[in-house]
Amino acid sequence: MKTFISAAMLTTTIMAFTSPVLADTIFLSTQLRPIEEATAVREQILQGLEGKVDYVVEEPPQFAVRMEAERQAGTHTISLVGALHGELSPLADKESLEPLDELATKLAGRIPQSLLDLGKLGKQTQQYIPWMQATYVMAAHKDALQYLPEGADINALTYDQLIAWGKTMAEKTGQPQIGFPAGPKGLMARYFEGYFYPSFTGGVVRTFKNPDAAAGWEKFKELWAVVSPNSTNYDFMQEPLAAGEVMVAWDHVARLKNAISAAPDNYVAFPAPAGPKGRGYMPVVAGLAIPKGAPDRAGAEQVIEHLSTQDTQLLTASLVGFFPTLDVTLPPDLDEGVALLAGAVNAIQTSKDAVISLLPIGLGDKGGEFNKVYMDAFQRIVLRGEPVADVLEAQGKVLGQLMADTTAPCWAPDAASEGACPVE
Amino acid sequence: MWPGIRSFRQRRYQMTSNRSWTPYLLILPSVAFLALLFVAPLVQTIWLALSENGAPSLANMRTMVNDLNFVPSLRNTFLLALAVVPVQVAIALAMGTLVAKIGAGRETILWIWTIPLGISDLAAGMVWLAILQNTGYLNSLLFGLGLIERQTAWLTYQTPVALFVGIAVAEIWRGTAIVMVIIVAGLNQVPREYREAAEIFGAGPWTRFWRITLPLIRPALQSALILRTVLAFEVFAVVYALGGRNFPVLVGEAYTWQNQNQNYGVAGAYAVLIMVISLAATVVYLKAIKVDPERLP
Numbered sequence: 001m002k003t004f005i006s007a008a009m010l011t012t013t014i015m016a017f018t019s020p021v022l023a024d025t026i027f028l029s030t031q032l033r034p035i036e037e038a039t040a041v042r043e044q045i046l047q048g049l050e051g052k053v054d055y056v057v058e059e060p061p062q063f064a065v066r067m068e069a070e071r072q073a074g075t076h077t078i079s080l081v082g083a084l085h086g087e088l089s090p091l092a093d094k095e096s097l098e099p100l101d102e103l104a105t106k107l108a109g110r111i112p113q114s115l116l117d118l119g120k121l122g123k124q125t126q127q128y129i130p131w132m133q134a135t136y137v138m139a140a141h142k143d144a145l146q147y148l149p150e151g152a153d154i155n156a157l158t159y160d161q162l163i164a165w166g167k168t169m170a171e172k173t174g175q176p177q178i179g180f181p182a183g184p185k186g187l188m189a190r191y192f193e194g195y196f197y198p199s200f201t202g203g204v205v206r207t208f209k210n211p212d213a214a215a216g217w218e219k220f221k222e223l224w225a226v227v228s229p230n231s232t233n234y235d236f237m238q239e240p241l242a243a244g245e246v247m248v249a250w251d252h253v254a255r256l257k258n259a260i261s262a263a264p265d266n267y268v269a270f271p272a273p274a275g276p277k278g279r280g281y282m283p284v285v286a287g288l289a290i291p292k293g294a295p296d297r298a299g300a301e302q303v304i305e306h307l308s309t310q311d312t313q314l315l316t317a318s319l320v321g322f323f324p325t326l327d328v329t330l331p332p333d334l335d336e337g338v339a340l341l342a343g344a345v346n347a348i349q350t351s352k353d354a355v356i357s358l359l360p361i362g363l364g365d366k367g368g369e370f371n372k373v374y375m376d377a378f379q380r381i382v383l384r385g386e387p388v389a390d391v392l393e394a395q396g397k398v399l400g401q402l403m404a405d406t407t408a409p410c411w412a413p414d415a416a417s418e419g420a421c422p423v424e
Numbered sequence: 425m426w427p428g429i430r431s432f433r434q435r436r437y438q439m440t441s442n443r444s445w446t447p448y449l450l451i452l453p454s455v456a457f458l459a460l461l462f463v464a465p466l467v468q469t470i471w472l473a474l475s476e477n478g479a480p481s482l483a484n485m486r487t488m489v490n491d492l493n494f495v496p497s498l499r500n501t502f503l504l505a506l507a508v509v510p511v512q513v514a515i516a517l518a519m520g521t522l523v524a525k526i527g528a529g530r531e532t533i534l535w536i537w538t539i540p541l542g543i544s545d546l547a548a549g550m551v552w553l554a555i556l557q558n559t560g561y562l563n564s565l566l567f568g569l570g571l572i573e574r575q576t577a578w579l580t581y582q583t584p585v586a587l588f589v590g591i592a593v594a595e596i597w598r599g600t601a602i603v604m605v606i607i608v609a610g611l612n613q614v615p616r617e618y619r620e621a622a623e624i625f626g627a628g629p630w631t632r633f634w635r636i637t638l639p640l641i642r643p644a645l646q647s648a649l650i651l652r653t654v655l656a657f658e659v660f661a662v663v664y665a666l667g668g669r670n671f672p673v674l675v676g677e678a679y680t681w682q683n684q685n686q687n688y689g690v691a692g693a694y695a696v697l698i699m700v701i702s703l704a705a706t707v708v709y710l711k712a713i714k715v716d717p718e719r720l721p
Contacts, residue, residue, distance in 0.1 A: 061683035090686075174574055184668045184680070229580035230558060233668050245558050245575070368685035376492055379669075383581055 024054040025299035028066070029082035031132070031286045032320055033057040040319040049306050051299045060087055064365070067291065071096050076293035080300035082131055085118060085285045085359045086367045092127040093364035098290040099125035103301060107308055110326050119287055122362045122409075128287030129304050132313075132322035135283050136190065137344040139237070139256045139269045144247035147172060155347045157273040159199070159219055166226030169247060176228045179246030182378070185235040187252055189371035192378065194282025194357040195250075196220065199275030203414040204357060205421045208373075208399055209392035216275065217381050217388045224382050232383070241267075252284065253341045257321035261337025269344035271351060278355035280413075281348045285359065286322070317342075355413050362408030373399045396423045466699075472692035484689035488697070491690075497672035503588070504663075504673070505656035508595045512652060513645070515596070516603035520611050521633070534608070541601040549665025552594035553579075556666065581670040591671060594662050599655065603648045610644025611637065646713045653709065654702045674698050 032041050042055050058066060063083060070076050071094065081088070091097050104116055104126040111130055119128045140154075147168040148154065152161045162178075169177040182188040193204055200216030201207035228246050237251035238259035249256065250272060260267045271279060288307065290300045306312055313324035318335045323342065330342055348354055363370050377395045380386045400423040410421035476483045488494055519537060523530055540548065555561045558575045566572045578586040614637060622632050638645075660675040678694035681687050 061686070064686060182669070184664070184684075228577075229582045230577055232581050232670050233579060243559055365686050369687060372685050380492060 024052045025079045025296045025303060026054045026056060026077055027080045027082065027300075027303060028056050028058055028063065028078045030058060030060045030063045030084065030087055031082055031322075033059070037320045044319060045307070045312060045316055046303070049302060051296075051302065053299070053303055060084075063087060064090065067091055067096065068094075070291070070293075074293070076291060076295055078291055079294040079296040080303055081289050081291060082286060083289070085121075085128075085287060086363075088128050088287055088289055089121050089361070089363060089367065090365040091289070091291070092121040092123060096292050097127045098292055098294065098297065099127070100129055100290065100304075101126045103129055103304060106305075110308065110310075112325075112327055115285065115325055118285055118358070118361075128289035129308065130285050130325040131288045131307060132286045132316060132320075133283055133325050134253045134286075134322050135281060135345055135348070136187070136195065136250060136252050136272065137256070137269050137341060137348070138248065138250045138272055139241060139260060139267050139341075139344075140248040141241070141244075142266055142268060144169060144177060145268065154268065154270045155344075156351065157270070159223065159273045159275050162273045163219075163223050163226065165248070166223065170226045173247075176226050177247040178223075178227045179234055179237055179240050179249040180227060180231045181234050181237050181249075181251050181255065182231045183233045183235040187255070188378070189374050190252075190282060190284075191250060192374035193360070193371070195272045195280040196275075197374075198280030198282075198355040198357045198413050199273070199277060202277035202355065205399065205403060205410060206414045206417075206424045208423050209396035210424060212277070213392060214388050217377075217392070219275070221382055253323075253345070254321050257337055257341065260340055261321075261335055264336035264340055267337075267340065269340045271344060271348040274351075274353050278353040279348065279351055280355045280357055282357045282359065285325070357413055358411045360408070361411050363402075363406050366402055366406050369402060370399075373402065399423050469692045469695050472689055473696045474693075476689065484687075484693040487687075487690050488693040491677075493672040493677055497674050497677045500588075500671055501657060501659065501674045504592060504595065504659060505653060507588075507592050508599065509649070509652050509656050511592075511596055512600045512603050513649065515600050516607050516648070519600075519604045520607040521637070523608060524611050537604060538601045540598050541605070543598070545598065545661030546665060548594065548598040549662040552590065552597070552662065553665050556590050579666055579670070584670075587667055587671055591663055591666050594666060595656075595659060598662060599652060602655075603652050606644050606648040606651070607641065610641035610648075613644075614640045642713060643715045646709060646715055649713065650706050650709050653705045657698055657702050657705065674701075 027046075029041075032038055038055060038057055046053050046055060060083070063081075064087070067078075067081070070078065081091075088097070100119075104119070107129065108116065115130045115133070116126070119126055119130055121127045144165075145154070147165055149161050149164040149168070152165070157165075166176065166178045180186070180188055180191065196216060197204045197207065197213065200219070201210060201212040207213055228240075230240070230245065234240055236255040237246075237249035238256050240246045241249050241256070242259040242262065256269070260269065272281065273279070288304045290297055290304075294300055307316075308326065310324075310326055310328055313326050313328065314331060317323055317330060318338060321335075321338050321341065323330075323345065330339070332339075334342070360367060360370055373395050376398075377391055380391045380395075381388055403420045403423065407420045409419065410417040414421060473484050475481055523533060523537075526533065543551070553560070556578050558577055562578070563572065563575050566576070567574075577583060578590055580587070618636050618640070619632055622636055627635065658675055659673055660679065663671055663673050664676055664679075674694055675698060678691045678698070681694060682691035
């Protein structure tokens with residue numbers, strides 16, 4: 001009798017846990033995690049689909065652990081993943097993503113080819129479909145504009161002008177007013193990889209320790225003198241910006257959006273400054289991929305197609321501030337804050353001196369340590385005041401070893417390489 | 425020899441032999457539980473730390489030791505433990521002695537004092553962040569009193585002393601309650617007669633405290649010190665909330681290597697290092713604070 005009862009209980013428990021799982025297409029995402037954004041996805045963006053989609057979010061580190069656990073256990077619950085280019089790269093590296101060439105051919109006319117090719121992650125087959133894109137811009141409170149150096153065009157600033165601007169603001173207001181997201185969860189590493197290095201050296205890996213880089217770091221130290229010392233605590237610049245702790249900030253558009261959308265009349269958005277080699281900028285791409293062994297591949301493909309329609313993409317832009325991957329123009333009645341940010345992105349893309357820096361490709365699960373090379377250099381040179389040449393030499397060795405270990409070839413703006421990208 | 429005595433002896437022998445393995449049987453479930461959920465992951469972690477690509481290697485240890493945050497995190501963790509633990513024990517002793525003297529309202533006071541125990545580490549960190557950040561309550565208060573003219577930053581890399589003091593105060597606030605609970609339990613076990621006898625012989629309050637109370641609560645003090653010191657070496661959430669990158673500590677580095685750098689081997693190396701330090705501290709306390717075996721529970 002006892003065994004019967006426990007067996008019955010076990011069966012009902014298993015049924016209770018498995019039946020809804022089988023019915024829904026589970027969509028796991030590292031993007032659009034905050035509750036308002038996730039609700040927008042569940043209640044608006046995913047509407048109009050036939051099957052039921054369960055939208056689940058996970059922080060990037062846990063995402064990696066969960067995907068690895070499912071892969072090792074061979075028990076798959078997730079049919080679709082939405083994650084950044086750099087987060088999908090380790091999965092592709094372990095051959096755990098389904099090739100999506102059919103879908104890619106279907107969408108080829110709508111998504112620009114260069115963007116679609118990013119989704120191959122350096123492989124022969126399509127690993128992910130570009131879902132949303134974003135980039136990093138600067139934002140300033142309008143009160144800061146009065147301190148702009150004479151003759152400076154905010155859409156074409158140089159580093160010297162930014163430093164002069166910062167100095168005037170610090171003098172007039174009594175404290176540094178420029179902020180960077182250099183906190184533990186901030187995206188400062190992307191500033192060095194996509195903005196600082198391309199602007200000062202025209203490269204990222206090859207030029208890591210060359211004389212241009214050394215000169216750039218000296219310039220950056222000058223800039224840092226007028227940067228708020230709280231920057232090493234900032235993760236999302238929209239918070240200090242809205243709180244009035246800083247007047248000028250650099251960050252990811254989605255991490256500036258709340259401050260700007262809340263008071264679009266108070267802010268301006270503009271491109272990051274240009275250095276001697278041009279105006280570096282880094283587009284960010286989030287992609288949709290289907291893990292191997294996905295329980296509902298057909299449902300996942302439907303979701304991808306739904307998310308790639310023009311209407312859904314425009315809706316996504318206005319609700320969450322990520323821009324479409326499709327070749328579309330944003331409608332004029334867009335959320336005012338998003339429109340401001342889109343204006344800044346447009347200003348970068350059309351500026352004559354733009355230097356595009358692609359996301360790292362082929363680093364596998366070493367993306368975190370790649371970021372660490374740049375952040376360690378920053379910490380040692382700027383925060384601890386160690387001699388630039390020594391630090392670049394030491395960190396350059398670490399970077400060289402990392403590139404050799406991963407055999408990742410160079411990506412733009414570095415000149416192409418045969419084999420691992422060298423540190424020159 | 426009388427047969428009755430013999431059989432009695434035999435019976436007694438059997439009883440004791442039965443009893444000799446009963447305790448082991450009784451602790452078997454917890455041992456199995458520990459082996460499964462503690463020892464197995466421990467062995468895995470040690471292997472993770474001391475291997476690379478499936479072969480034994482010291483590469484992770486080397487990476488850890490050569491990392492630029494290794495020495496600062498080791499120094500910060502030890503400094504924090506050194507600053508926080510003695511203060512916590514002193515405050516807890518004072519609180520315990522005070523509460524022992526109180527009649528009515530004793531429970532209420534104990535309840536209020538143990539509130540920090542019920543708050544999670546990270547929440548405690550956020551509470552103190554709300555006080556100490558630029559737009560926090562401390563700055564509002566100082567500004568209201570006319571002591572500062574504008575927002576002052578306390579938690580930056582440029583103000584290491586203020587940052588350290590802020591973190592230490594937050595840790596003391598958060599962790600003193602657990603020490604106090606153990607010490608109050610120890611104080612309750614000290615028989616009143618000893619103190620009364622000493623009082624009759626003319627011992628003052630200080631003498632009574634040093635000569636009678638303190639020696640008699642040694643076991644409680646030992647447990648409190650071991651627990652608090654081990655927890656001090658594992659400090660993380662409060663530091664993470666207040667100091668972030670500016671104040672590296674050992675557990676924080678393990679977290680960063682695991683989550684941001686995605687290098688589980690080096691994270692494992694940090695975990696092993698923290699465990700070794702904690703074990704060493706426990707041994708030191710067990711040796712330094714000798715407890716009369718008869719007074720052990």
